[in-house]
Amino acid sequence: MIGINIYLLIIAIATLLSMYRVFRGPTTVDRVVAVDIMTTITTGLMVLFALYYKRAIFLDVALVYAVLAFLGVIAFARYLEGGV
Amino acid sequence: MIAEIVGEFLVLFGTIFYFLSSLGLIRMPDVYNRMQTATKSATLGSLGVIIGVGIWAIGHVGSYAWLPKTLVIAVFLLLTNPISAHALIRAAYKSGIPLWEGSVVDKYREYLEKEEGKEEVSDETKEGEQ
Amino acid sequence: MGEASKISRYLYTVIVLFVIWLFLTSNLDPQELTIGLLFSLIVGALTYEVFTERGLANFHPRRVAYAILYIPYFLWAMIMANLDVAYRVLHPKRPINPGIVECKTVLTNNVGKLTLANSITLTPGTITLDVKGDRYFIHWIDVKDASVEGASDHITRPFEKFLKVIFE
Numbered sequence: 001m002i003g004i005n006i007y008l009l010i011i012a013i014a015t016l017l018s019m020y021r022v023f024r025g026p027t028t029v030d031r032v033v034a035v036d037i038m039t040t041i042t043t044g045l046m047v048l049f050a051l052y053y054k055r056a057i058f059l060d061v062a063l064v065y066a067v068l069a070f071l072g073v074i075a076f077a078r079y080l081e082g083g084v
Numbered sequence: 085m086i087a088e089i090v091g092e093f094l095v096l097f098g099t100i101f102y103f104l105s106s107l108g109l110i111r112m113p114d115v116y117n118r119m120q121t122a123t124k125s126a127t128l129g130s131l132g133v134i135i136g137v138g139i140w141a142i143g144h145v146g147s148y149a150w151l152p153k154t155l156v157i158a159v160f161l162l163l164t165n166p167i168s169a170h171a172l173i174r175a176a177y178k179s180g181i182p183l184w185e186g187s188v189v190d191k192y193r194e195y196l197e198k199e200e201g202k203e204e205v206s207d208e209t210k211e212g213e214q
Numbered sequence: 215m216g217e218a219s220k221i222s223r224y225l226y227t228v229i230v231l232f233v234i235w236l237f238l239t240s241n242l243d244p245q246e247l248t249i250g251l252l253f254s255l256i257v258g259a260l261t262y263e264v265f266t267e268r269g270l271a272n273f274h275p276r277r278v279a280y281a282i283l284y285i286p287y288f289l290w291a292m293i294m295a296n297l298d299v300a301y302r303v304l305h306p307k308r309p310i311n312p313g314i315v316e317c318k319t320v321l322t323n324n325v326g327k328l329t330l331a332n333s334i335t336l337t338p339g340t341i342t343l344d345v346k347g348d349r350y351f352i353h354w355i356d357v358k359d360a361s362v363e364g365a366s367d368h369i370t371r372p373f374e375k376f377l378k379v380i381f382e
Binding site: 003004007010011013014015017018020021027028029030032033034036037040041043044047048050051054056059060062063066067070073074076077078080081082 | 092095096098099100102103105106107109110115118119122123126127129130133134137140141144145147149150153154156157160161164165167168169171172174175176178179181
């Protein structure tokens with residue numbers, strides 16, 4: 001169970017690295033891709049937190065978050081393609 | 085006990101791929117190659133972490149109810165991540181971001197130019213008819 | 215392939231919805247099962263027209279067997295793809311050779327094409343950029359063969375063996 005702290009640390013570093021691409025990214029699509037990866041990582045993070053606090057209700061939160069993130073990215077992609 | 089070890093191993097496997105995906109996001113030269121490295125690794129990482137938690141919970145929480153739910157989340161991510169990657173890469177192409185200078189071939193441009201050529205021709209013939 | 219009868223399509227939708235409900239609640243309490251069946255019947259009646267075209271024919275044993283075989287094959291291909299990508303990311307010189315190639319497919323079914331596109335996106339160094347009819351435009355991180363035939367041999371053929379049985 002001590003291991004879970006290390007995994008959370010690795011995930012935090014991964015999120016920070018993608019954050020760098022969000023701020024830096026030369027084009028808008030770069031930023032959206034970085035945000036997409038961040039949402040995927042966040043879904044995994046929520047599931048890990050469910051285990052950390054031993055509360056199964058957080059799994060539902062993760063599922064709803066995954067659905068909403070997917071819709072958001074699709075909306076962004078349609079907008080960037082020209083025409084929502 | 086075995087469930088805890090297998091689950092922990094899967095979670096470790098997943099977090100390493102999360103790390104690789106964000107590293108790919110930083111190291112690759114253009115948006116297309118970034119997407120290549122980032123989407124795949126992030127999807128496999130999620131599969132590892134989420135199913136790993138489901139198996140880990142059998143030993144750690146002592147409940148079998150977690151595994152089906154984590155499977156649903158994993159399958160959902162497996163189905164939707166490629167779709168959003170596809171939508172984003174097409175958006176990148178349509179918004180005119182050039183390919184990296186080291187790219188060797190671009191069949192899509194040839195295809196689009198051919199289509200445009202056809203449309204122009206048909207427009208001209210219509211005008212000629214009028 | 216023509217459409218299956220309404221009853222078969224409706225039953226297929228209800229079964230799929232009920233299985234999803236079982237997974238989401240992960241609970242075999244009779245009350246949960248009753249309410250789940252009730253909602254599956256209602257939602258199935260509203261959505262079966264857009265949900266499926268073939269109905270119960272999807273449960274043909276040959277299709278199910280190939281679908282079950284496809285899962286480990288696909289997972290293995292996906293892990294290999296990720297190790298390949300990891301090698302490219304960690305290598306100091308970034309050994310990449312990207313480009314957009316065109317592939318042909320023999321699949322005609324829409325769901326089959328979607329599955330093929332998703333499988334391509336998740337496996338060795340390829341992302342589907344656009345699909346027009348039977349032509350796939352694919353961004354490939356390491357172009358080995360730029361011709362249509364050669365690219366199809368590398369990218370779409372291995373999956374089509376399975377998907378042809380499952381979806382055609």
